[in-house]
Amino acid sequence: MVLTLAAIAARLHLRSGGLVGVVAALALAFQVGNAGAEGPQIANFTLPNGLEVVVIPDHRTPVVTHMIWYKVGSADETPGKSGLAHFLEHLMFKGTAKNPAGRFSQALATIGGQENAFTTADYTAYFQRIAKEYLPLVMEFEADRMTGLVLTDENVLPERDVVLEEFNMRVANSPDARIGEQVAAALYLNHPYGRPVIGWHQEIEKLNREDALAFYHRFYTPNNAVVVIAGDVTGDEVKALTEKTYGKVARVAEVAARVRPQEPIPVAVRQLTMADSRVAQPSLQRSYLVPSANTAKPGESEALEILAQVLGAGETSRLYRALVVEQRIATGAGGWYQGTALDETRFGVFASPLPGVTFATIETAIDGVIAEVAEHGVTAAEIERAKTRLIADAVYAEDNQATMARWYGAGLTSGGSVEQITTWPARVRAVTPQAVQSAARTWLDKRRSVTGYLVKELPANQEKRS
């Protein structure tokens, strides 16, 4: 059981950790063996209306994490309506005929529950953490709003202002977010992953009730959702509960296969420079177009996970050691891999130069580190350390229950299966040094990349005009 938990948290760390560092607990010597096969007794079934349910028993405390995941994200939006998936996530709190706006959240507050929601390119999810006796209540509420949402101009238009304000806070006023948006847009020439999850401002501004309802009726249906319950419950209990609640929700739509426009083979080395007077420290980030767990050949995504650890995770990583410790040219450096994605995904490296150090110097150093791995591979010790860390991290994760639920939810709405998720630790353990070297050689090809430079002012030869 521990192993699976560990792998889940490790995976999750990569996902949510994004550009920042790594949890400290590394050195733990961990018995890996075959224990993975003895992971939690996960129940997985599908109701007649098409709703998939995953139950991850965890009896340590009488608490339950309840999540519902819809297989729809910003990459499923109609072009020109960017931000709609995220906007609908906000609108899902506007109430139904049976439960007017506020009642669900108030009920949660009364019982001491927590709730949240999030949207990515591939999925939209809603979750609650509650004492176990309230699980039926929460399921009733979620089942009700799966198809019963009531939207009016009076509740839609003010929420659009809320989202626009969120855009201002999270994107417009954040140079880091803006350059991330620009790098993604430059990396994806054809695939909708190039579109920001929150949307383009001029398109968010025009979203309306009709757009939201059309999107809702197209994607919010039991046959396009996965309920994940982690906590002090059994599969049988949950089965009975879901049948009584979600089981009564009729399908409202047949959902088409999620076939998005794919990327052409990348051929151009791309760079972009963005200036913002609020930038205190210049930084560089590079994204490479690489396979995801869902598009990779067997073993390839796992090798990229290890490669990201060796190159970029924490202060023992090659990038950190070379740029920060040895060459003393950067204040920080690292790398990451976003494995969980339905379509071709990103492998990133990043660094912040010390004052007076040019981007050219930083890039030469980064390129040297990558070339070294591509040409000579990594050591067995580095790989072991990476594997141990990927597995060990989770043991110390603070919130395993939510972490596990998130991992299953994200995996199942990004092309994966329960079986693929539970066998992931074994597949990570099987990664060879050759596979890691091959991943670096094949995928960290600069023609597959966009490098973004974030600066306070454009250099003289890139001034505003001319």
Place this chain on the structure above:
Amino acid sequence: MVLTLAAIAARLHLRSGGLVGVVAALALAFQVGNAGAEGPQIANFTLPNGLEVVVIPDHRTPVVTHMIWYKVGSADETPGKSGLAHFLEHLMFKGTAKNPAGRFSQALATIGGQENAFTTADYTAYFQRIAKEYLPLVMEFEADRMTGLVLTDENVLPERDVVLEEFNMRVANSPDARIGEQVAAALYLNHPYGRPVIGWHQEIEKLNREDALAFYHRFYTPNNAVVVIAGDVTGDEVKALTEKTYGKVARVAEVAARVRPQEPIPVAVRQLTMADSRVAQPSLQRSYLVPSANTAKPGESEALEILAQVLGAGETSRLYRALVVEQRIATGAGGWYQGTALDETRFGVFASPLPGVTFATIETAIDGVIAEVAEHGVTAAEIERAKTRLIADAVYAEDNQATMARWYGAGLTSGGSVEQITTWPARVRAVTPQAVQSAARTWLDKRRSVTGYLVKELPANQEKRS
């Protein structure tokens, strides 16, 4: 009459001339005055089924150019089905129940006619040039294939191979075309103008009969087309003829407004480098996102036309003089503006460095030329020369009839009206030096641009790996 003709050809030159130079006939002193109001007696009417007709009488020879323009191009395709507009253009030659494949072309050959077809981001057009007595025959054929196309797997799939072969010849084997494709894809972050007209290879490969027919039934309907006839005919003659032929074609679809996803405000200076071993001479091209005739404020597009002439048209242009003649750092240099477009369009500059000259040197020179115009404007003499040229070019254009028909067709399928087209010369004449300077200052902002470098080999710091 001459004025309108001239403006048409000048406009067309910008469109089809693309990156190359300008027709020589410049110095001609031309009487401009108000003669524009006395242009050809253009007839413009719409049949009850919604088909718009434009007639441009030209009685010099008993020849007629017949064109049909559909308001559909690659920017109207469904994402993931790129290349469909162009593929359908090919398939339009596959025959109908009434006129099996080959009969139309054979009839044209028999009467000594010429035919061709072309697809852009905004329109698809078919044209024939014939002796005037065959105009009814050609109209019968075109009216028949407007809604009568018969497609089978047997005639669709081999044609897809033809298109893929065209892709290989025109794109895959042409470094110039490939870098042009990459620059467009990098410039447009959201708008479908970033998609190549011929399509992405992996998507062309999957186009099929069902895709083509769905697209055909959606867009090929009289209410989505414009017939343009230039030549030895009168408006009344053509009216009677179109009523007898095209008038019988029933509408098959209502066509939605052409609302494409628009660009966010550009914020990042972008660059890309593409290497191809077949590159004999390195070159640089930069595209700026700028307003088109259809999106610009009054006078702005006309000012951009003049700016493109002053900066980049021919050997007297500022770019050519600075880079080729004075600084002797380039073998060629110039600029262009694609004014005719439904949505935000491109202004381009380009240069080819002499051996041993770096791109940095070339860009410093280009930037200097643009900064000079933005800061100090252009001279009255330059503006006069540009206006004279825009107007005079056409007088010497070899094929005015087709040129005029193309100008009206392109304008009317890119958001323009007959009135806008006929008044264009007067609006160009009205451009002030201030407007040209303002256009340079406002729109030639590097943050609105992508610069593409085409080289034989990637420089050492941009090698394939690392």
